[in-house]
Amino acid sequence: xxxxxxxxxxxxxxxxxxxxWSLFWWALGVGVxxxxxxxxxxxxxRASEPAVVAxxxxxxxxxxxxxxxxxxxxxxxxxxxxxxxxxxxxVGVQFPWLTLHWVFGFLLIASILFHIVHATxxxxxxxxxxxxxxxxxxxxxxxxxxxxxxxxxxxxGKYPVDHKLYHHAxxxxxxxxxxxxxxxxxxxxxxxxxxxPYRFSDSTWGVIYVLHGLGGVVLVTLTFAHIYFAILPEKxxxxxxxxxxxxPRKNYLAYHDPERWPSEEGPKEEAxxxxxxxxxxxxx
Amino acid sequence: xxxxxDMMPAFELYQPSDLDGAVQLLDRHGDDAxxxxxxxxxxxxxxxxxxxxxxxxxxNGIPELKGVREGADGGLEIGALTSLTDVVSSPQVRExxxxxxxxxxxxxxxxxxxxxxxxxNLCQDTRCWYYRGGWPCYRAGGNICYADTSSSMNREHCIFxxxxxxxxxxxxxxxxxxxLDASMVIAGPRGExxxxxxxxxxxxxxxxxxMTVLQPNEVLVAVRIPATFAxxxxxxxxxxxxxxxxxxxxxxxxxxxxxxxTIAEARIALGAVAxxxxxxxxxxxxxxxxxxxxxxxxxxxxxxxxxARPLRHNGYKVPLMRNLVRxxxxxxxxxxxxxxxxxxx
Numbered sequence: 001x002x003x004x005x006x007x008x009x010x011x012x013x014x015x016x017x018x019x020x021w022s023l024f025w026w027a028l029g030v031g032v033x034x035x036x037x038x039x040x041x042x043x044x045x046r047a048s049e050p051a052v053v054a055x056x057x058x059x060x061x062x063x064x065x066x067x068x069x070x071x072x073x074x075x076x077x078x079x080x081x082x083x084x085x086x087x088x089x090x091v092g093v094q095f096p097w098l099t100l101h102w103v104f105g106f107l108l109i110a111s112i113l114f115h116i117v118h119a120t121x122x123x124x125x126x127x128x129x130x131x132x133x134x135x136x137x138x139x140x141x142x143x144x145x146x147x148x149x150x151x152x153x154x155x156x157g158k159y160p161v162d163h164k165l166y167h168h169a170x171x172x173x174x175x176x177x178x179x180x181x182x183x184x185x186x187x188x189x190x191x192x193x194x195x196x197p198y199r200f201s202d203s204t205w206g207v208i209y210v211l212h213g214l215g216g217v218v219l220v221t222l223t224f225a226h227i228y229f230a231i232l233p234e235k236x237x238x239x240x241x242x243x244x245x246x247x248p249r250k251n252y253l254a255y256h257d258p259e260r261w262p263s264e265e266g267p268k269e270e271a272x273x274x275x276x277x278x279x280x281x282x283x284x
Numbered sequence: 285x286x287x288x289x290d291m292m293p294a295f296e297l298y299q300p301s302d303l304d305g306a307v308q309l310l311d312r313h314g315d316d317a318x319x320x321x322x323x324x325x326x327x328x329x330x331x332x333x334x335x336x337x338x339x340x341x342x343x344n345g346i347p348e349l350k351g352v353r354e355g356a357d358g359g360l361e362i363g364a365l366t367s368l369t370d371v372v373s374s375p376q377v378r379e380x381x382x383x384x385x386x387x388x389x390x391x392x393x394x395x396x397x398x399x400x401x402x403x404x405n406l407c408q409d410t411r412c413w414y415y416r417g418g419w420p421c422y423r424a425g426g427n428i429c430y431a432d433t434s435s436s437m438n439r440e441h442c443i444f445x446x447x448x449x450x451x452x453x454x455x456x457x458x459x460x461x462x463x464l465d466a467s468m469v470i471a472g473p474r475g476e477x478x479x480x481x482x483x484x485x486x487x488x489x490x491x492x493x494x495m496t497v498l499q500p501n502e503v504l505v506a507v508r509i510p511a512t513f514a515x516x517x518x519x520x521x522x523x524x525x526x527x528x529x530x531x532x533x534x535x536x537x538x539x540x541x542x543x544x545x546t547i548a549e550a551r552i553a554l555g556a557v558a559x560x561x562x563x564x565x566x567x568x569x570x571x572x573x574x575x576x577x578x579x580x581x582x583x584x585x586x587x588x589x590x591x592a593r594p595l596r597h598n599g600y601k602v603p604l605m606r607n608l609v610r611x612x613x614x615x616x617x618x619x620x621x622x623x624x625x626x627x628x629x
Contacts, residue, residue: 005425007420007424007425007426008420009419009420010419010430015420017420017425017426017427018425018426018427089490089491094486094490094491094497095490096489096490097489097490098447098448098489099489187427187448188447188448189446189447197428197429197432197433198433198434202427202428205427205428206427209427
């Protein structure tokens, strides 16, 4: 299997041109295999999760503000349109994709700029930032789920480590795709700026196209995994929170450490004994 | 860059005797296969060693792909492997759609028209020499258009419809068939489909590596021309550097259904100015319900070039196209206006 497509330019130099488009299928395949493995291990993974205590524990806790939810869904729409318009033409489904692709690319960039400002000034970056302590706890939790190690790790704050890892992977691949995508706007006619396809040499353009493609295929896998977790029955309370903004207080107490993530309303009662047990990290 | 060789690379040759067999062969070999009609475009590609299929499926032994037949609605159905000479000389074509015969008669030379087919003329690849030279341009699967640089020679390239690639559709018969509202009959593994000419040709915005909707496992079987414009007022003109064996710099094909002196319905197609043969819809709208006059012809000519975006060396195509459309409306050059006058302002 080739990872990249190469060609000879008019000066006889071998240059990169694109990723090999079979990588799209590989990326989708990795997502499917990951989901299959997770489904296979799901019962065992759930066995180590804390039981959610039935009963009224004070209603709900705000998990996502309206602005955060709006950002998420705008970003989700943009990402899906970008992946569909980016890859379907390469696998044989032909339609006028280019204008849709760059328009939604700019919508994605605008939404991410909003997110950066919103997260920096109106939320706590510490919620999503990953630390060595997080990684140590994650390894401890993995060992625990395999029946090894000293015991379960401490419950996470707002986001478990796997959510943070996912966010960092999306951030990295998304920024690669976005930065290269903005540069690629110089290759086409658009109202943004005059076309200048000769801003870089053809070998540099080749690297830009390859990076854009790599960012895209990584996002295919990540998006697939994200949708998979979003529709799992045991994760739907998290998915619903991205629609109406709140999670049940009992889930808050069961899966999160109120000291690490004080809820907006604040805990209305002490966490019950069962919920005080360390929780299994959420999501993928 | 391509190097002309004396010998073509070896390939397996299949010569099916029926359409089903041809489709099965193409389907079995997929992207490795090449459908051969007259071979005029094909041999260039093979000798340049730019296209190197493993399998060639020769369609010439399939009788049902040849000949001119009456259509169900009084129009015509022309087999895709009918030679251009047969199209030119067909009494049915000359009676009902003389514009198609005129367009076919402008293709290349008599020898090439004897060998070349209607289907091959419609499906031929673009003549952009950067692409045909084997350079890794967008159309060849790369990420650059060598014809659209500050130093490119792009005199023959497009003024409409560029989307990264600026190559033009080279087919003369395509322009005429688009004006005549023809449809393409395509056979594939899942049966037959009929595609209007306007949707048959693909621009680079949809698929930058192909000129038509034909899939590798499909065969263009025939062209159906409805009776809509049979006997209508038609016009075809092809402007080129020399009067034989040359591709169009610009061409126009028009078909008007008249209601007395008034144009009831107009279809105007422009050739060699866009990646696909192009309907001049604004010009058509400007003509509908109008009586033919110099003013109306001027208005249609101006409307036809609205939105044109010339490249560095093909600005001349704008007045050329405008004047060709004027002539199409008037039915020819004005008295004393020669062929060269079309290129004037």
